[in-house]
Amino acid sequence: MVAQLELFQRPPARDSRDIAREKAFSIEVEQEILTVFSSRAEEWLSYSDFRELIDKHKIHSWLGHVLHRIAREGKLETSRLYYGAEWPGDPDYRGFDDRYKWPEGNTK
Incomplete structure (x- = not known):
């Protein structure tokens, strides 16, 4: 018997x-x-530009995943900015930052 x-x-x-x-x-x-x-259509924005939103909703590092998904859906342009060199094995490599921008002509 259970x-x-x-x-x-x-x-x-x-x-x-x-x-x-x-x-x-x-x-x-x-x-x-x-x-x-x-509201900032001409600017490249990165994770750090959303500190207020992160704190308001307590979403922590999930913001990066959300930004990536929105960009993958074509709602944002994306660019990767490298610090130092572009290759992690290079002695001058100091990391990177993914940046996102409102696409020109976007009316969404």
């Missing part, structure tokens, strides 16, 4: 990472991100 507890187990509790991911990929956050880009 105990009732085994039949009706509760689903595991969502932790803060699950909650942050869901919030980051929400339509609300995407709209806020796109509003920032449309």
Whole structure:
């Protein structure tokens, strides 16, 4: 005979990472991100330009994933800025920064 507890187990509790991911990929956050880009249409923006939004929604590093997805969907242009050299094996390599921009003619 199976105990009732085994039949009706509760689903595991969502932790803060699950909650942050869901919030980051929400339509609300995407709209806020796109509003920032449309208001600064001529500028290349990076992760650090969204500190206020990150803190407001507590989405932490998920913002980078969201920016990448939005760019992959064609809603943003993307560019990679290398510091020092472009190759991690090069002694002058100091990292990189992905930058994003509102595409010219974008009306979304």
